[in-house]
Amino acid sequence: MTSVPGSNDVPGGGDDGRSTTEPHPIACAHCGTRAEGPPLTWTCSVENGTRHYLCDTCARENLRAIEGRLDPAWW
Numbered sequence: 001m002t003s004v005p006g007s008n009d010v011p012g013g014g015d016d017g018r019s020t021t022e023p024h025p026i027a028c029a030h031c032g033t034r035a036e037g038p039p040l041t042w043t044c045s046v047e048n049g050t051r052h053y054l055c056d057t058c059a060r061e062n063l064r065a066i067e068g069r070l071d072p073a074w075w
Contacts (some may be wrong), residue, residue, distance in 0.1 A: 028055040030062070 023068025029052040041056040043066065059066065060070060 026053050028053060028058055030054055030058040033057075
């Protein structure tokens with residue numbers, strides 16, 4: 001199992017009733033860049049049971065911190 005229990009990774013929708021096939025607006029957790037649905041180049045992480053997305057620019061700039069699993073406060 002790769003997802004947190006109760007997450008939206010369930011086909012056909014999650015806890016909020018939205019279909020997983022429909023894009024929904026997300027924002028980069030670091031810089032606030034917005035996108036309609038998670039673009040393929042963005043990074044997703046789960047911290048304390050909450051899903052966070054990073055745009056490709058922020059992910060690239062903080063790659064070592066992400067791979068080292070440093071707390072985002074250190075970025």
